[in-house]
Amino acid sequence: MAMIEVSGVAKAFTLHNQGGAVIPVMQGAALTVSAGECVALTGSSGAGKSTLMRMIYGNYLAGEGRILVGGLDVARAAPREIIALRRATLGHVSQFLRVVPRVPTIDVVMEPLLRVGAGAEEARGKAEALLARLRIPERLWSLSPLTFSGGEQQRVNIARGFAHEYPALLLDEPTASLDAANRATVLSLISEAKARGAAILGIFHDEGARAAVCDREVDVSAFTPRGMAA
């Protein structure tokens, strides 16, 4: 069975404060990602790549359909089931770093490991190794990442996303604002995750990165509701 299995997913936004306008954004979405596979979501801007990814993470509610991740139907699961899924099974590297202000970078990266019950020393060791690999200078580890540059914040986000070895991983533009050396590091992190059997679904505008790590592409334009095509 595939690690991620999406079928018949539809989504519409209802804007209650703007005359109750209903905006259908997706219909008949379907895809699978197996263990050890990396699949890229493609399609023009606004086609629904992020929307689909957010539904898989449980961040947006799916209107119809099934979204199985590790056997759990995210479209119907109770909040506590999704919380448990996100803790142990489904990781997410978003483009935005959302953390408590003033918390040191090292603690931000350790947190996902502590949440799955890792010991403090083990968590610290892994976090330090990742931060070093992603070239975040050691003198910054004790500072809050909110004071960092965009590229540094993104690398902290990546370190956090790869700290625990999630069996399924969603990546939103993981190489967007990185220099060549860091981009290469992120691509090897992705390849290593695939090698240990992670199922990865990603959005990559960077075509070279897509070619380097992705096994297949799914064009989300196929899921645009009729009459909505740009």
Added chain:
Amino acid sequence: MTPLLSVRGLTKRYGPRIGCADVTFDLFPGEVMGIVGESGSGKSTLLSCLAGKLPPDEGAVIFDTRGDGPRDVLKMSEPERRMLSRTDWAFVHQNPRDGLRMGVSAGGNVGERLMAVGARNYGRIRAGAADWLGRVEIAADRIDDRPTAFSGGMQQRLQIARNLVTGPRLAFMDEPTGGLDVSVQARLLDLIRSLVRELGLSAIIVTHDLAVVRLLADRLIVMKDGRVVEAGLTDQVLDDPQHGYTQLLVSSVLQV
């Protein structure tokens, strides 16, 4: 899994007006649930009813007690409920003055709670108090100072220490970071987050601050006019709100 707290049809009326109506939810061990809504939406009434501070008119509040399993708190005797609120429950007030004894030293404020659950050895009580002051980052040399000599942020951390020293399983928090400077707020948010994780604590946090719930709560309920209009995962409710009122609430937040 048995919920730690099961709330069914909880209703409180103030004469003809509704305080909160027909509130139903389950809270599981280790979960943090936020309750948001504007002033007058019934969130504080709900918290008071849950914590046994206000008798509701209808409904059940079933808590999974250590000794006897799930029991309706509203049907317990007063001494039983008091024991529960000293041992398994904690209540953190928005204003630390409501949760602290202002005329007693910091160490006394924490130690008193240990004595209330039967601790008698002075050395051990003082050591327990000192340990907790350290955990909430209050310097050891302030143990004999009264809370009146503390800043607002320190008072709030002391209130948290006083409440958590007995190892409760459920904490009720009413705007725990309200009224504090943002710089102090951040530190307190981090403290609450790590305590929840380390102690496996469940918590219900009332706030009107959507940024605070996003960082603290796993789940969220949104109240309007005493009723729950929306419930779900915190980030889902905030990023894809379904109810018109939640959409209004989320879209009204000022961006920094």
